[in-house]
Amino acid sequence: MRILGIETSCDDTGAAIYDTAAGLVLHRLASQVDLHRQYGGVVPELAARDHIRTLLPLIDSIVTDPANQDSKIDAVAWTAGPGLSGALLVGASVACGLSEAWAVPSIGVHHMEGHLLAPMLEAHPPQLPFVALLVSGGHSMLVDVERIGHYRVLGQSLDDAAGEAFDKTAKLLGLGYPGGPEIARAAVNGDPKRFDFPRPMVNRPGLDFSFSGLKTYTRTTALKHELDQQTVADIARAFEDAVVDTLCIKCIRALKQTGRKRIVIAGGVGANMRLRAKLKNEVEGTGAVVYYPRPEFCTDNGAMIAYAGSVRLNMLGGQIGNKQQGFEVRPRWSIEDIQ
Numbered sequence: 234m235r236i237l238g239i240e241t242s243c244d245d246t247g248a249a250i251y252d253t254a255a256g257l258v259l260h261r262l263a264s265q266v267d268l269h270r271q272y273g274g275v276v277p278e279l280a281a282r283d284h285i286r287t288l289l290p291l292i293d294s295i296v297t298d299p300a301n302q303d304s305k306i307d308a309v310a311w312t313a314g315p316g317l318s319g320a321l322l323v324g325a326s327v328a329c330g331l332s333e334a335w336a337v338p339s340i341g342v343h344h345m346e347g348h349l350l351a352p353m354l355e356a357h358p359p360q361l362p363f364v365a366l367l368v369s370g371g372h373s374m375l376v377d378v379e380r381i382g383h384y385r386v387l388g389q390s391l392d393d394a395a396g397e398a399f400d401k402t403a404k405l406l407g408l409g410y411p412g413g414p415e416i417a418r419a420a421v422n423g424d425p426k427r428f429d430f431p432r433p434m435v436n437r438p439g440l441d442f443s444f445s446g447l448k449t450y451t452r453t454t455a456l457k458h459e460l461d462q463q464t465v466a467d468i469a470r471a472f473e474d475a476v477v478d479t480l481c482i483k484c485i486r487a488l489k490q491t492g493r494k495r496i497v498i499a500g501g502v503g504a505n506m507r508l509r510a511k512l513k514n515e516v517e518g519t520g521a522v523v524y525y526p527r528p529e530f531c532t533d534n535g536a537m538i539a540y541a542g543s544v545r546l547n548m549l550g551g552q553i554g555n556k557q558q559g560f561e562v563r564p565r566w567s568i569e570d571i572q
């Protein structure tokens with residue numbers, strides 16, 4: 234079975250084809266970063282308009298690619314939420330239109346389930362059960378995954394998501410958008426000993442996160458110094474180290490609490506190299522194994538949606554059609570509420 238996956242929840246237009254027998258056939262992404270950069274963040278209305286402009290040509294380019302040509306698409310999976318409502322509606326309407334035209338099932342996918350399942354696209358996928366650290370621009374959470382579809386949130390951000398904290402911190406340091414990669418780039422030249430930032434909520438029991446205090450601490454530090462290139466690099470490094478340490482501590486705590494031996498890291502912040510290296514070191518020191526998607530599948534993409542769609546279709550025995558699904562999108566949608 235070949236599933237076309239469509240991702241339009243935020244500022245990336247993604248499309249991919251996943252074959253349940255042969256694996257990922259191809260995937261393509263059209264990033265809107267250049268469009269939003271001048272505003273220092275995502276402008277929802279512009280995001281939706283750009284998806285309208287980009288999505289059909291992107292789908293056309295992969296459906297007619299020699300790697301897929303002559304092969305029928307058997308189902309269309311699309312991101313139904315959470316995300317920006319206008320952006321989601323573009324993907325939903327195109328997906329449901331195609332499913333109607335091709336007379337194939339369409340299935341709305343939960344964006345965070347897509348992220349969570351992205352490591353399954355790799356050569357050595359994790360076995361179930363596992364704990365997942367989902368860290369994106371809109372969400373930060375630790376989830377216990379007993380089996381696919383059974384997600385228990387162990388802890389989550391009480392305020393800013395980890396990616397959001399990276400984005401806001403980059404902005405106040407005068408770095409570009411998106412902030413995560415910009416902070417990481419600046420931090421490479423930073424002195425890790427110059428500033429020591431707090432690790433929020435690590436001394437309290439539980440698995441929730443809070444990054445807004447760290448953001449304020451960063452702002453206060455920035456205001457006290459002249460922001461020359463070295464100081465920006467030093468602050469970026471202190472901030473990155475604080476986020477990475479905090480996430481590591483909570484991951485190890487989640488593994489201990491659940492008794493799981495595997496942890497999956499996914500979502501845009503999962504592309505952070507310092508986080509990947511530190512988690513690998515520290516978590517593997519406890520006897521557990523860390524799994525990541527490749528960095529390009531940490532950030533938003535169509536491949537994870539095509540894969541999650543294939544899993545959902547399999548669970549439902551293919552018994553789903555676009556008529557039941559309609560055009561409903563769910564901008565706010567807890568991962569615990571997936572049907």
Ligand code: KG4
Nearest residue numbers: 369370371396413414501502504505532533
């Ligand atoms: O998962 P994602 O692509 O979109 C959402 O679903 O939100 O995550 C985007 C977030 C942004 O906040 C971005 O700054 C962050 O992921 N990000 C990173 C890195 N690459 C992307 N954060 C830290 N380090 C990175 N290398």
Ligand code: ZN
Nearest residue numbers: 369501532533
């Ligand atoms: Zn995402």
